[in-house]
Amino acid sequence: MFNKASKGSLFPYTIWIALFVIAPIVLIVYYSMLDLNGNFTLNNYQTFFSSVYLKMTLTSFWYAFLITLFTLLFAYPTAFLLTKTKHKHLWLMLIIIPSWINLLLKTYAFIGIFGLYGPINAFLEVFGLDAQQVLFTDFSFIFVSVYIFIPFMIIPIFNSLDKLNPTLVYAARDLGASSFTTFRRVIFPLTIDGVKSGIQVTFIPALSLFMITRLIAGNKVITLGTAIEQQFLVSQNWGMGSTIAVFLIIIMVIIMLLTGQKKGGRAQ
């Protein structure tokens, strides 16, 4: 592992990580300690602990939590059923393909679908219901976000379900466990790693969503991502923008630690 040859081949990766992972984080921390005139200050951190940003952090958390929860509720059964189908990789492919379409394009499509004169309301009218305001609500925001994140949640769960040794399930059944107990005591614990990485790839980006908050939620949902975008592009206050980014990074590290994979986990 640590002989000369492998050290040499690690060199490009070291450079890569230094340039594109460590350097940006150091720069963000550095900028977060600058005020508008480029002087060193910690005021940005003080501002962050004012009510506006704390409230924003809480709402970001709440929405990211809801999005992750609903994504998981849809993705787990889907992945489970997929592993039971005959051509499971084909089906998986079909579910993944929509995620190749540009995010912005899909978002714009939803503006049309959810509109007052869109298909959803046309459908409601068939049942004699009045047109509902769907676009620019919490519902539309969470719906579109869940739609976007579902493939990313399905893949890791599908993989861990696929690797699950079916004889363990048979054994559980032979020993008299009900379907629910089998799921709760055997299948779910054995696939928890897939769920954890699914949560990571959903929760963390959901915290910093910003385009969907504007196009689908009409800026009625403000996340940390929106605030960062504003600070950089409109206020041109890079210091404050970086400070929010620092807190976002801290939150992400905490999430990673909480959902981290334990080495040599109990399941194996």
Added chain:
Amino acid sequence: MRSLIQAAIAILVVCALLFFAVDRLESAGSAGSKDTITVYNWGEYIDPDLLNQFTEETGIKVIYETFDSNEAMMTKVEQGGSAYDVAVPSEYMVEMMKEKDLLLPIDHSKLPNFKNIDPYFLDLAFDPGNKYSIPYFWGTVGVVFNPSIVGDHLTFKSWEDLWDPSLKGKVFLVDGAREVMGMGLNSLGESLNAKDDALLRSATEKLTSLSPNIKAIIGDEITPLMINNEASVALIWSGQAADMLWENEDLDFAVPEEGSNLWFDNFVIPKTAANIDGAHAFINFMLDAEISAQNNDYVGYSTPNAAAMELMDPEVIEDERFYPNEELRAKLEVYENLGLEWLGKYNEQFLKFKMSIR
């Protein structure tokens, strides 16, 4: 592994060859930069036929690029990667670019058509003596509304009409801190350039009381949504309003009488210019009465070009919604460059207001 490295090297070699080819082609095409200019403008903001006509008349080829925000434009000019010869920033951005020393002075002796511009639009506070900028289009901020939906009692002659209880969940606001905070300040009868913490806070409070009526705060998406009657009222720039009225004849536009914003988009010659004579020739060409009239027909915004207005359809220039009379114009204010500290405060209050919407 070896085949992977070979493939990577092959790709790099092909890229290098392509770069070389592009470089040769570009230098062959432009031969120095004497007979091309690069124009950097907002999207959909010029009649493309005029660019060809300019090339035919002067032999100067136009490379045309577009941007979608003043800030993005400034960042690109600041980085200096491309040789933009003419750019079209809004007035507050002219001031900011001037401060950052990003503009070249304009030589008025090379612009004989400068006399076509209505003196009312010259020598304004953001650029005294028009040393660095020439007005291209101007407009206001007002309210687009659908009279057939909102009812006759709402005329939007006053900002108060936005607060009408019948408009619950029907109002779009444009996603701009200056526009929305300015509207809040105007509705209190204050200046939209106010630098006073207490005033800003009361403007935010006033805006917060508007929150039940707000459907969404969005950007350019307002145009298609209003055209499709998704909402009945929108706070928006007059230029975009003109586009909407063109597409949907039911809509109407009003500038409330308590006052509002008056904005200008202006030709400037950025520091990056490589063909300064060509840039002057282009600006002068665009100021020509006939050319300007044709361009105004295409773009549909309000022109400061008095000579062109004489050639235009009287119905257009007599439309007081887009060419407000002197009395209303006197109440309009141009955005002053607030400085980064106050701009930050405006944004902070705007953020607070957005977070209060439920």
